[in-house]
Amino acid sequence: MKTTSFPSEWTLQRAIAFLAALGIGVATYIAIADSGGGSPVCIAGGHGCATVAKSSYSHVAGVNIAIFGIVGYVLLLVSAFFANDVARLGGFAVALGGFGYSVFLTYLEIFKIEAICQWCVASAVLMTILLLLNATRLIGYAGTEEGLHARERRA
């Protein structure tokens, strides 16, 4: 199999870990702002973040959706530390689910809530890039032996 056109798996793993850590930061900020009875502050001004945070769509079964976001980003971070098919497919599946939910949330923001939260947009952008990286990783390295790239890296 020829995979020379793909970035090395190690590079992809590092990029995924970095973006997942950023995502954890964003989702944690939203969750903390909500748990304190407030709402996230839009850095660029406006009240879109407060409107979205107070909308009925911000919670699922009483749980702030940012909590689900934290769980998703943590799973992506963990997947970045392993170079095997479980991590590759698992990372892709989590990023795919996160991306799908981000698309739905963006639809809700535009057409139902009629307000845009910059933190939600930031998370959606991160999840989109993470999906692309995880898809690249899966397509480029699915079925390859565990540890091969680590050895290549050391060589």
Next chain:
Amino acid sequence: MSAEPERRQRLLQLAAGAAFLVLAVVLVLIVVNSGGSGGDASNIGGKAEVDRLLSGIPQQGMVLGDPEAPVELIEFGDLQCPVCAGYAKEILPPIIENQVKNGEAKIDFRNLVIIGEESIPAGAAALAAGEQKRGWNYLELFYRNQGAERSGYVTDEFMEAVAKAAGVKNLAKWNQERKQLTGAVEETTADAGKLGFGATPSFAVKGPGSKGLELLGTPESTGSLEEALAAGA
């Protein structure tokens, strides 16, 4: 590189299947949530959001907040007005969350009929809900489920659905009183005219720091309203 073609193919098939599944789920969620573009009595939304916004705040008639609050913000609005709905969703929530919840200010909603005749029964229905201390729940829910202007969506059925969602307990009393309160809607509309208000929403502020009733017109931001409240305190 030692790849295992069969395993690789199986993994990629699984990934492709998952991608199609997610695509289908997202499409279904969007289709399910796209129903009810407003004015739909069978689909009154936003109840949880409104309940959360108004939770713990006293209501007396159409006055939201502590009756002893030093500053009073008066809003003249029309329930059919989309700009008023925008203010209810964007501009006013931070003020309700802060100044009103803290007891620094109260908001008094008064009807100013601009859009059309249907705004009169709509406004009277809000006043009748106010008689049962659910006036602001009614107002906020009406705005969040507003239909297109003058499209005929303000029916008895729609108003009753909003009243139910707003938590009006005695619907028979509400039904009777809303018919008697149309005159009150016309009165506040005339009052607004005397103040020179001809657009909705229009605001005025009254407090120890203001010179009587100070007219604000239609401030464009929460910040402008907050400044007016601070000056009136």
